[in-house]
Amino acid sequence: MSLKQRYRMRTPSTGREILLEAEPDTVYRDRETGEPLEVVGKVLPLAPTTSRLPWAVENLRFCNWCDQLAQKDLNDCSTCGRRMGPVAKSPA
Numbered sequence: 037m038s039l040k041q042r043y044r045m046r047t048p049s050t051g052r053e054i055l056l057e058a059e060p061d062t063v064y065r066d067r068e069t070g071e072p073l074e075v076v077g078k079v080l081p082l083a084p085t086t087s088r089l090p091w092a093v094e095n096l097r098f099c100n101w102c103d104q105l106a107q108k109d110l111n112d113c114s115t116c117g118r119r120m121g122p123v124a125k126s127p128a
Contacts, residue, residue: 041083042090045073055079055090086110097123 040057047053047066053076058064064073080091087107089095096105099113100121106113113120 039084042079044076044079046076047071048074081107081114085114087114 040059042055043058045054045056045058045064047069049069049071050066052066054073056064056073058075065071066073081087087110089107089109091105091107095108097108097120098104099106099116099118101118102113102116104113104115106115106120108123111119
């Protein structure tokens with residue numbers, strides 16, 4: 037289970053973005069420019085969570101019990117707590 041919150045951070049001059057598990061009151065710097073990174077937003081799901089996948093269409097599936105969205109890497113639904121069915125394979 038991840039206890040740290042993940043953030044989307046951006047280098048102001050280049051616009052390059054990274055996802056980072058960040059600590060409060062810590063300044064993170066870009067490796068190439070040395071500029072301080074600015075926080076753009078929190079990545080869902082919010083900490084603490086058992087999933088390592090960000091909320092994006094390609095990482096989600098519907099629970100077969102409550103019909104709510106959950107990350108593909110979870111076995112139990114985060115909404116109803118019941119065991120979800122297997123992940124459907126995508127056509128090749």
